[in-house]
Amino acid sequence: MIGPTRQVTLTREERSMARLEVLTADRIRDPELRAMMEASGDEMYGVYGHCPDLFKAFLHFYRPAKYGGTLPFALKELVRLRIAALNECQR
Numbered sequence: 427m428i429g430p431t432r433q434v435t436l437t438r439e440e441r442s443m444a445r446l447e448v449l450t451a452d453r454i455r456d457p458e459l460r461a462m463m464e465a466s467g468d469e470m471y472g473v474y475g476h477c478p479d480l481f482k483a484f485l486h487f488y489r490p491a492k493y494g495g496t497l498p499f500a501l502k503e504l505v506r507l508r509i510a511a512l513n514e515c516q517r
Contacts, residue, residue, distance in 0.1 A: 448472035458482075 454460040454475035463471035474481030492502060 446473050446476060449475040454478075 448469045449472040451460050451463045451472075454463060454471065456475070456478035459471055459475055459478045459481060462468075463475070471481075474484070493499065495502075
C-alpha cells in the first residue's frame with residue numbers, strides 16, 4: 427500500500443525558475459567554457475557547464491542572431507530585456 431500523499435505548495439518563483447545549479451568556474455570541466463565564465467563572470471556559463479556540447483551548439487545559433495542580421499543590436503537587447511521582464515525573470 428502506498429502511504430498518504432503530501433501536497434507541496436510552491437511559490438511563484440519556485441514554479442517558474444529553473445532548478446539547475448549554477449556551477450562556479452572551478453567546477454566547469456570544459457576548459458573553453460570555464461575560460462569564458464572566468465572572463466565574463468556571466469552565470470549563463472555556469473548553467474551550460476552541465477552540458478558543454480549543448481552550449482557550443484547553442485553558440486552557433488546565438489552569436490549570429492545576437493550580433494548579425496538587419497536589426498540594430500540595441501533594439502535586440504531592448505526586446506530581450508522586455509521579454510525577461512514579462513516573464514518575471516529574476517536573473
